[in-house]
Amino acid sequence: MKIDEIQIRVRYGETDQMGVVYHGNYTLYLEMGRIEWLRKLGISYKSMEENGIMLPVVSLTINYKKSAGYDDLIHVKTQLKNIPTAKIEFDYEITNELGEILTTASTTLVFIEMKTKRPIKAPDYILKALES
Secondary structure (H helix, E strand, C coil): CCEEEEEEECCHHHECCCCEECCCHHHHHHHHHHHHHHHHCCCCHHHHHHCCEECCEEEEEEEECCCCECCCEEEEEEEECCCCCCEEEEEEEEECCCCCEEEEEEEEEECEECCCCEECCCCHHHHHHHHC
């Protein structure tokens, strides 16, 4: 399935007293990867929300292997697991500059209509973008 990779420079404020990235910040990195994955497909979260669709995370699994620290350049690889239905699932791999795996993760998000707060099937424009 479609894969995208972004680079992020770890900022000082993302680290804890031990000088390593605070574990909760990895979810932000995953979100950044997911947003850029969609953007490169020609879809923005902002326009999706303006058109009445939310995409909340309903499941998150993270496995921490090694630590990242301040000023490290990390790579977030985001991969679609399956063709979206009412949900969209991603796998992630975060590596350092040496290519060492720091973190693996997966998320499941659900397409929600903002007015009704009910799940809906994946919008056609997303499915069409995946075909090309």
